[in-house]
Amino acid sequence: MQQLKVVLDRIPAGLDLRLAAYAEMSRGAYSPNTLRAIRSDTSIFATWCAETGHAYGPPASPETVAAFVDAMGEIKKPATVARYIASIDHLHRALDLPVPGASNAxxxxxxxxxxxKGTRQDQAKALRWPTIQKALDLMGDDLIDLRDAALLCLAYDTFARASELVAVNVGDVQQDVDGATCFIAKSKTDQEGEGDYRFIAASTYTRIMAWVETAHLDKADPLFIPLGFAAKNDRIGTRDVSEIFRRRCGDRFSAHSTRVGAAQDAKAAGASTGAIQQAGGWKSERMVSRYTEKLAARESAAAMLAQVQGR
Incomplete structure (x- = not known):
């Protein structure tokens, strides 16, 4: 299994067998994205060691890893560097070696x-409903318009991440006496696949069904498929989601923009932080508070005071 291999065969003799055994034991325990990140991050560390003359190990010395942090900190954000260290630590745990990230250095x-540098990360531009509505008003009833309209509306209603959207199948969208829902089988915060149901507005369900019927999709099919003769996969990818959002709503937006925009619209409509957290599948209130902090500032005591004073 190659996902936990690092570049240049830099694992010392003897430890390669231990790593292979770990890779076999951990098969299916981590998401493909996690494994790709570990492979990429440890490769970056290995390459840096080779270019700077540091001993890669493993085990990597705390001093070497601390020097790596200092070097990467000049060109990378703190969150990215912290992820590098988590991946290096993961590799050491896989080999039953002391993790350098636990050291004081x-x-x-x-x-x-x-x-x-501070810890604040860039936030995706919020794609709120008025902008989506303007995009919908410009769409017609041809195949690509029906698909993109369904995608935008489902993304907004479910607060879903791009990885969750592209994994939805036609049968995951259901309507009963209580209204329409979409089943999200697995998410970033639900790696064991317990899944949860997300609300879908009646208009969104109508748009989805119009797309499904026109595209002649069955229940077992992916809900969002690529269109055109050059399509190579059976479902669109996460990059396709970002491209569609930019093409329809503007270059400032990304696949995460509907998640931020829906949270802000929900806050503006009076929804509690807990309700927004449940709607978007967040495990804590931290990200909800981050996404809605500008709206919260407008409702602060200072804002109330300015209103009372007519300022």
Whole structure:
């Protein structure tokens, strides 16, 4: 299994067998995205060691990893560097070796980086309903318009991530006496696949059914399929979601924009943080608060005071 291999065959003799055994034991325990990140991050570390003359190991010394943090901190964001260290630690745990990220040297290097650069990450531009409605008004009833309209509306209603949207099958969208729902089988915060149901507005369900019927899709089919003779896959990818959102709504938006926009619209409509958290499948209130902080500022005591004073 190649996902946990690092570049240049830099695993010392003897440890390669231990890594192979771990790879076999962990088969199916991690998502493909997690495995790709581990492979990429450890490769970056291995390449940096080769270029700078540091001993890669493993085990990698805390001093080497701390120097890596300092070097990467000049060109990468703190969150990215922290992910690199988590991947390096994962590799060491796979080999039953002490993790360098637990050392004071590495912890202090990360702390220096966070203090120097701050921890705030860029946020996707919010794609709120008025912008989506303008895009819908420009769409017709040809195949690509029906698909893109259904995708935009489902993304907004379900607060879904791009990875969740592309995994939806036709049969996951259902309507009963209580209304329409979409079953999200697995998400970033639900790696074991317990799944959950998300609300769908009646108009969204109508758009989805118009797309399904026109495209002649069956229940077992992917809901969002690529169109055109050049299509190679049976369902669109996460990059396709971003491309569709940009093409329909503007270059400022990405696949995550409907998630942010729906959270802000829900906050503006009076929904509680807990209700928004449930709607979007967040495990904590932190990201909901982050997405809606500008709206919260407008409802703060300072905003109330300015209104009372007529300022």
């Amino acid at each position: 590495v912890k202090l290097a990360l702390r220096r980086l966070r203090r120097a």
